[in-house]
Amino acid sequence: MSEQNPSGNIFDWAVLKRLFQFIRPYKFRFYVLVFVILVGAALAPAIPLLIKQTIDGPVSSGDYTGLARMMLIMVGVLVLQSLIQFVNTYLAGWLGQNIIRDIRIQLYQKIIHLRLKFFDDTPIGRLVTRTISDIETLADVFSEGIAAIAGDILQLVLIITVMFYTDWKLSLISLSTIPLMLISTYIFKEKVKKSFNIVRNAVANLNAFVQEHITGMSLVQIFNSEKIEYKKFVAINKEHRDANIKSIMYYSVYYPVAEVIAALGTGLVVWFGAKQMLNSEVSYGTVTAFIMFINIFFRPIRMLADRMNTLQMGIVSTDRIIKLLDSDEYTANDGKYTTHLKGEVDFKDVWFAYNQENYVLKDISFKVNQGETVAFVGATGAGKSSIINLLSRFYEINKGEIRIDGIDIKQYDLKHLREQIGVVLQDVFLFSDTIENNITLGDTSISRENIIEAAKLVGVHDFIMQLPNGYEYNVQERGATLSVGQRQLISFVRAMVQDPKIIVLDEATSSVDTETEELIQNAISLLMKGRTAIVIAHRLSTIQKAHKIIVLDKGQIMEEGNHEELLEKDGFYANLYRMQYKEALV
Structure with a gap:
């Protein structure tokens, strides 16, 4: 995924158009916000004008009643401005x-439906950045971006109009420093825009690094790589710090420069206004009003630069979010079949490659009849796990056809297809949640009675009830408080309560002790009963009763048959069997 904004343009209309689509459900409130901001902008010149009238009127004539009336009017205007500011701030934030x-919900919904290949190619930290940091940036677009910019521009137009209407000479003097302000603002905007892109990239890199290394912390400590990884983190964190400091430096330079330019404008007004007052060409109230006009005139110019950068940040973040929302890296669900599956699996001339170049499966053909068990054996990288990934359509095949009950799996409704295939993996993933929720995965149609019944069949119910709170026990992140075997047994319960017609076991007993393996073997027997089973195992002793054993090597089927037949062939399987038998004797 690209980290750069392709246009680099604040007014990227295609992106802005998509941004306004998110506003559509709240368009009435958005219009109210725009109206409130415009009213607030229209009131901006009011106080300087009232001050002018007060000085030139009641103050000059000694009219205490008129002075009190003008004070009340000014207090009323200030209260109204405060009320408008409150409504503006609250409504923009809301x-x-x-x-x-809404965007985060849409984005997460998109992410959970993306095909696994997308996650193979995209660091998780970058997805976290999209879902959290980039979306947070959009909140500022609505509170300090689009509507606020319109208000600032209207305020500038109104102030200039009132100033020229009041005194055109003082107006020209007051605005003579505008070119300096505009030049400095433009330079500031461009510099900050570049630094922002660097900051966003640095944040994404930092998130990706931290997420990956915290997940793999056990590996870091096993190989004593703490110092090496620490140095890598320091380097990445330094890039993040430097990018932010550069951005801070631009702000540190711009705001003092803007203040100096504004002060220069005020000084010119005082100098020129004093000369005019001495010649009785202008009133004291007018000069006082112009000094105030300069302050309220340069403030929105300074704010415009910041708000333009906020909008730019929003455009960059929106562009990245839209790219993810528009990603076509998902498994097409055009199938309509939701028929009851029997479990007959048929691979016909299947070719598959993860990267479109190097095929990991080459011309694979086999058939598993309903209720049969087929086992796959072979060296690491032979393509065993790829077969089960293709069966559940986690990846799409390049060539060939996969059928279940004589129907191409692409013609099945994807949700229905995956509901009928129960998968038990070697590396069991448990969420930081209760045991019950890890079994049901939020499926409210599965009752506690069904869970307990399945747990008793697997032989894990007594163990669960010994835990604090039983089925409500929180297993912590990735099931850290449970052993490998316990996690594996819970995964069997999870598969059993779904009542799938096809069961897939991927190295389900390769990482447990003998006692736990016995429990798991009993669970496997129960789980496979009456179901079509596809088993991947390194331990050949666990698959000797399979109806068919298929030997894979470098993505190709080398042999197939039952245990006795393959031993008689004295080929790949027989060699694997003899090697494991020797290991067992040792």
Whole structure:
């Protein structure tokens, strides 16, 4: 996924158009926000004008009643401005938070439906950045971006209009420093825009590194790589720090420069206004008003630069989010079949490659009849796990056809297909949640009674009840509080409560002790009863009763038959069997 904004343009209309689509459910509130901001902008010149009238009127004439009246009017205007500011801040924040909630939901829904190949190619840390940091940036777009920029521009136009209407000479003097302000603002905007892209990339890299290395912390410690990984982290963190400091430096330079330019404008007004006052060409109230006009005029210019950068950040983040939302890296679900499966599996001339170049499966053909068990054996990388990934359509085949009950698996509804295939993997993943929720995975149609019945059949119910809170026990992240065998047994319960017609076992007993293996073997026998089973195992002793054993090597089928037939052939399988038999004797 590209980390760069292709246009680099604040007004990327295609991206802005998509951004406004997210606003559509809240368009009434958005219009109210725009109206409130515009009203607030229209009131900006009010106080300087009232000050002018007060000084030139009641103050000059000594009219205390008129002075009190003008004070009340100014207090009323200030209260109204404060109320508008409150509504503006609250409504912009409310709008931003609701929109980013909606976008985050859409984005997460998209992510969980992406095919596994996408996750093979995309660091998880970058997806975290998209889902958290990039979406948070959008909240500022609505609170300090689009509507606020429109308000600032209207405020500038109104102030300039009022200033020229009041005194065109003082207006020209006051605005003579605008070119300096515009030049400095443009330079600041461009510099910060570049630094922002660097910061976002640094954040994504930092997230990816931290996520990956915390997940693999056991490996880091096993190989005493703490110092090496620490140095890598320091280097990546330094890049992140330097990128942020560069951005801070631009802000540190710009704001003092802007203040100096504004002060220069004020000084010119005081100098020129004083000369005019001495010549009785302008009133004291007018000069005072212009000093105030300069302050409120340069403030939105300074804010515009910041808000333009906020909008730029939002455009970059929105562009990245849209790319993810528009990604076509998902498994097409055009199938309509939801018929009851019997479990007959048929691979016909299947070719498959993860990277479109190097095939890991080459012309694979085999058939498993309903209720039969087929086992796959072979060296690591032979293509065993790829077969089960293809059966559940986690990946799409390049050539050939996979059928279940004589129907191409692409013609089945994807959800229905996966519901009928129960998978038990060697590396069991448990969420930081209760045992019950890890078994049901949120499926409310599975009752506690069904869970207990399945757990008793597997032989794990007594163990679960010995835990604090039983089925409500939180297993922590990845099931850290349970042993490998315990996690494996829970995965069998998880598969059994789904009542699948096809069961897939991938190295289900390769990482457990003998006692736990016996429990698991009993669970496997129960799970396979009456179901079509596809088994992948390194331990040949666990698959000797399989109806058919298929030997894979470098993505090709080398031999197939039952245990006795393959031993008689004295080929690949027989060699594997003799090697394991020798290991067992040792």
